[in-house]
Each structure stands twice: as C-alpha cells, then as structure tokens.
Amino acid sequence: MKVMDGLRAAFGVAIAAASIGAWSQDGASAGASAGTAATASGGMTAKEARQANRALRRKVYAALAKHKEIDAGDISITAKGGAVLLNGTVDEASQINTVAEVAKGVAGVTSVTNKLSIRRPLYQ
Structure with missing residues (x-):
C-alpha cells in the first residue's frame, strides 16, 4: 500500500x-x-512607427521653415525609419544642397535621398 x-x-x-x-x-x-x-519593426508597433515617421517629417519641415530663403511649399518630405526622401522643386540650384544639409542636421535623420530639382519659369 x-x-x-x-x-x-x-x-x-x-x-x-x-x-x-x-x-x-x-x-x-x-x-x-x-x-x-x-x-x-525596430521595437515599435506599426502604429508607433507611423507616428515616429510623421514626427520626423514635421521636424524636417520645421527646420526648413527656419530658412526664410527656402520655399518649402513645393517640397514633399517622406520619412521612414530615419531615412528621408526629398521631392519637389526649389527656386535656385544652391537651395538643393541647402535643403539636403538642413534635413541631414535634424535629429533622428539617418540618411537623405535628394530628388529636388530647379523650378523652371512658365515662360521658358
């Protein structure tokens, strides 16, 4: 037992x-x-990643707004995981590099792809 x-x-x-x-x-x-x-996803949910990308995009726009010689109205900025894509047009050739340098100087930006071009007047 x-x-x-x-x-x-x-x-x-x-x-x-x-x-x-x-x-x-x-x-x-x-x-x-x-x-x-x-x-x-780098420790973030998809929603958090989208919010971070939007916040980074806003930071780049804010940095560009401090440069009065640059018209950011014709520039689109896309941010994804620290990589920033610049599209659109600027008035002068020198502004292409200025916009890229400003974007590179923003905290959180890891790389910048610059696809900006010079705005051509309508009469040419």
Whole structure:
C-alpha cells in the first residue's frame, strides 16, 4: 500500500509540474511572438512607427521653415525609419544642397535621398 500511495503522489506531482510547465510555455511563447514582431519593426508597433515617421517629417519641415530663403511649399518630405526622401522643386540650384544639409542636421535623420530639382519659369 505504501508503494502505491507513493506512486500516486509522485504521479500527481509529475502531472502538476507538467501542467505548470505547459502553462508557462504558453505565456512565454505568446510573449516571444509579440517580442519577435516588435523586434522585426525596430521595437515599435506599426502604429508607433507611423507616428515616429510623421514626427520626423514635421521636424524636417520645421527646420526648413527656419530658412526664410527656402520655399518649402513645393517640397514633399517622406520619412521612414530615419531615412528621408526629398521631392519637389526649389527656386535656385544652391537651395538643393541647402535643403539636403538642413534635413541631414535634424535629429533622428539617418540618411537623405535628394530628388529636388530647379523650378523652371512658365515662360521658358
């Protein structure tokens, strides 16, 4: 009888341990899945990444607004993960490089792709 009671107790402890182990694995795998998704996007959710990109774009526009010689109305700025794309037109050739340098100087900008061109007058 003592052997049978000992086996039952050991079997009960084994089942309890397996249940606890299985329960903690479910939680760990769910956390690992969420962590993997967050890590794949640089530690941000898709919504947070969009918000960060918009904020960076606004920072670049604000930096350009400080340069009164540049008309940023015809410049579009796209930001994605620190990379900034400049499209549009400026009045003078020298402003193409100025806009790129201003964008590079903004905190959070890791690279700048400059696709700006000179605005041509309508009568030419």
